[in-house]
Amino acid sequence: xTSIKDIAQIAGVAVGTVSRVINNSGPVKLETRRKVEEVIxxxxxxxxEVARNFKMQKSKMVALLLPSIxxxxxxxxxxxxxxxxxxxxxxxxxxxxxxxxxxxxxxxxMLRQNKVAGIVGITYNDIEKNVGPEIPMVSIDxxxxxxxxxxxxxxxxxxxxxxxxxxxxxxQRPVFIGAVAAMSSETMNRKxxxxxxxxxxGVDGSVFERPDPIMDEEAYxxxxxxxxxxxxxxxxxxxxxxxxxxDRAVKLGxxxxxxxxxxxxxxxxxxxxxHPVLSTIRQPVEAMARTAVQxxxxxxxxxxxxxxxxxxxxxxxxxxxx
Amino acid sequence: xTSIKDIAQIAGVAVGTVSRVINNSGPVKLETRRKVEEVIxxxxxxxxEVARNFKMQKSKMVALLLPSIxxxxxxxxxxxxxxxxxxxxxxxxxxxxxxxxxxxxxxxxMLRQNKVAGIVGITYNDIEKNVGPEIPMVSIDxxxxxxxxxxxxxxxxxxxxxxxxxxxxxxQRPVFIGAVAAMSSETMNRKxxxxxxxxxxGVDGSVFERPDPIMDEEAYxxxxxxxxxxxxxxxxxxxxxxxxxxDRAVKLGxxxxxxxxxxxxxxxxxxxxxHPVLSTIRQPVEAMARTAVQxxxxxxxxxxxxxxxxxxxxxxxxxxxx
Numbered sequence: 244x245t246s247i248k249d250i251a252q253i254a255g256v257a258v259g260t261v262s263r264v265i266n267n268s269g270p271v272k273l274e275t276r277r278k279v280e281e282v283i284x285x286x287x288x289x290x291x292e293v294a295r296n297f298k299m300q301k302s303k304m305v306a307l308l309l310p311s312i313x314x315x316x317x318x319x320x321x322x323x324x325x326x327x328x329x330x331x332x333x334x335x336x337x338x339x340x341x342x343x344x345x346x347x348x349x350x351x352x353m354l355r356q357n358k359v360a361g362i363v364g365i366t367y368n369d370i371e372k373n374v375g376p377e378i379p380m381v382s383i384d385x386x387x388x389x390x391x392x393x394x395x396x397x398x399x400x401x402x403x404x405x406x407x408x409x410x411x412x413x414x415q416r417p418v419f420i421g422a423v424a425a426m427s428s429e430t431m432n433r434k435x436x437x438x439x440x441x442x443x444x445g446v447d448g449s450v451f452e453r454p455d456p457i458m459d460e461e462a463y464x465x466x467x468x469x470x471x472x473x474x475x476x477x478x479x480x481x482x483x484x485x486x487x488x489x490d491r492a493v494k495l496g497x498x499x500x501x502x503x504x505x506x507x508x509x510x511x512x513x514x515x516x517x518h519p520v521l522s523t524i525r526q527p528v529e530a531m532a533r534t535a536v537q538x539x540x541x542x543x544x545x546x547x548x549x550x551x552x553x554x555x556x557x558x559x560x561x562x563x564x565x
Numbered sequence: 566x567t568s569i570k571d572i573a574q575i576a577g578v579a580v581g582t583v584s585r586v587i588n589n590s591g592p593v594k595l596e597t598r599r600k601v602e603e604v605i606x607x608x609x610x611x612x613x614e615v616a617r618n619f620k621m622q623k624s625k626m627v628a629l630l631l632p633s634i635x636x637x638x639x640x641x642x643x644x645x646x647x648x649x650x651x652x653x654x655x656x657x658x659x660x661x662x663x664x665x666x667x668x669x670x671x672x673x674x675m676l677r678q679n680k681v682a683g684i685v686g687i688t689y690n691d692i693e694k695n696v697g698p699e700i701p702m703v704s705i706d707x708x709x710x711x712x713x714x715x716x717x718x719x720x721x722x723x724x725x726x727x728x729x730x731x732x733x734x735x736x737q738r739p740v741f742i743g744a745v746a747a748m749s750s751e752t753m754n755r756k757x758x759x760x761x762x763x764x765x766x767g768v769d770g771s772v773f774e775r776p777d778p779i780m781d782e783e784a785y786x787x788x789x790x791x792x793x794x795x796x797x798x799x800x801x802x803x804x805x806x807x808x809x810x811x812d813r814a815v816k817l818g819x820x821x822x823x824x825x826x827x828x829x830x831x832x833x834x835x836x837x838x839x840h841p842v843l844s845t846i847r848q849p850v851e852a853m854a855r856t857a858v859q860x861x862x863x864x865x866x867x868x869x870x871x872x873x874x875x876x877x878x879x880x881x882x883x884x885x886x887x
Contacts, residue, residue: 264674265674265678273666273667276667276670277670280670280674280695283677284695304658307659311644312634312640312643312644312647313637313640313641313643313644313835314640315635315637315640317640318634318635318636318637318639318640318643319635321634321635321640321659322633322634322635322661325634325659325660325661326661329660329661329668334658334660335658335659335660336626336656336657336658336659337629337643337647337657337658337659338647338651338656338657339644339647339648339651344595345595345598346651348598348599348602352586352587352602355605355606356587483838486836486838486839487838489838490837490838512839513635514808515812516805516808516809516811516812517808517834517839517840517841518839518840518841519839519840
């Protein structure tokens with residue numbers, strides 16, 4: 244049977260080089276890699292990876308649980324998480340778990356079976372009773388009652404900034420609009436920061452919320468415009484919500500930003516080709532992704548982390564709606 | 566040592582049920598799953614998955630190679646690919662390979678080592694010399710010189726429809742705008758269909774192309790407007806390109822669709838909250854994703870496929886730009 248030494252000899256490289264090619268565990272020139280690949284192919288050499296895993300009992304795979312990759316915020320996040328994992332030789336397993344709690348539980352199984360080394364997750368289901376603090380899992384946005392490390396943007400500060408920016412733009416009766424999820428989540432702090440800052444500045448702010456998910460958006464906004472005809476500024480819980488609000492407002496004859504100023508949250512627009520370009524609280528998506536992966540690596544190494552929740556700073560990005 | 570029989574007995578379920586929970590290989594009620602999970606946890610029972618893999622020598626993992634998940638077309642595609650794989654108990658490994666040919670080669674290695682069972686890929690690098698027709702790989706859009714099965718939208722028909730729709734909207738001097746990639750790709754048929762149809766109808770159509778990647782977009786469009794001041798209709802190679810063109814045209818004082826009608830390709834806009842809502846040739850993304858996975862499964866089973874290229878029908882979706 245062909246051995247790794249045979250491959251090295253035929254390719255005219257060191258055994259270590261062949262090993263690096265096979266394991267992708269260090270720098271190999273593209274040309275050298277191709278040469279080694281070519282010999283491996285010609286000789287039908289198959290390093291028994293599965294057997295090797297058996298010996299090492301280690302997975303180089305991290306699972307990413309997202310409600311849906313088909314959303315600009317999540318796909319940007321996934322992009323940077325994959326990039327950060329790749330730099331340490333880890334692979335990303337992707338799971339759209341939206342509305343399917345059994346998929347999230349399945350990945351916890353995989354973790355217990357060493358099929359994945361860790362999980363980064365934005366989960367909206369109640370899986371916390373299945374997860375202990377020792378589990379190498381990092382949550383994004385959703386805080387799990389202190390058991391799972393959470394990386395999030397500074398939602399409270401984002402809410403404060405949004406209120407400040409609306410006031411700076413001349414708004415006198417700002418309203419926060421959103422939906423209340425059944426599960427506690429860091430994103431609720433957006434409203435809290437908004438309310439706190441309105442009180443601090445003595446501004447006449449309001450909150451309009453209905454239970455999540457909002458099944459009938461038309462009814463939601465009809466009710467909003469009935470209850471808050473006075474609103475001259477809106478802070479929406481996220482950009483998509485802001486866009487939906489603007490769509491309705493414009494249909495009712497309101498002008499944005501002349502009649503009503505609008506600020507969203509996320510920063511999903513990565514260019515300015517489609518309008519309106521939203522004024523928004525921009526989440527530091529790349530930093531959140533890389534931080535989540537680095538914290539996960541530390542948990543995988545058995546390190547205790549000094550904190551439970553890591554809040555990264557946000558910025559206000561002015562668009563066309565304030 | 567705890568056995569699967571012990572788990573079944575303690576949980577009060579059949580061994581088959583425990584097995585289904587562990588392998589996620591069939592329907593188990595959520596409540597039952599949780600009960601079995603709970604017993605597994607309490608007994609510290611770890612089914613040796615890696616050892617099982619060793620015995621079975623089979624991976625239930627499919628790799629998806631994309632230039633970048635952070636693009637609405639690719640993230641929509643990834644969403645449906647994951648969903649289709651999940652229905653057969655397969656997991657998705659995600660790789661952003663954009664600009665990194667060595668990452669694509671690495672996944673081919675994994676395939677040879679049985680770490681992944683197959684690859685679905687949108688690759689733009691020259692990996693075809695590393696791939697034989699027996700390799701369970703399905704390409705999307707990019708055709709690899711007949712070695713790799715390719716699933717694509719009917720680009721030629723899309724180009725024809727775009728020309729027809731521009732003419733229907735009153736356009737007399739339509740121009741196709743795009744970039745020429747070094748590698749042959751199915752997407753080149755968009756131009757071919759456009760040109761074919763213009764000739765067939767006796768319309769005075771033009772083509773404006775520069776080598777891909779276009780480093781200086783400003784210079785690209787400056788040149789376009791200098792050479793084609795007469796253009797009253799544009800068919801862009803994709804939606805992002807259409808959006809960029811419109812942005813420049815509007816800055817020059819042109820009105821869309823009054824002065825110039827524009828049609829894109831892809832259908833990346835999944836809602837109508839941001840404007841302009843592009844008139845576009847909509848790719849059947851969901852059908853392409855599911856077809857690619859089903860064809861991959863057949864290749865993984867060693868089936869010969871009757872065709873090399875599977876072209877799925879497109880439709881014209883009218884937006885605000887024609």
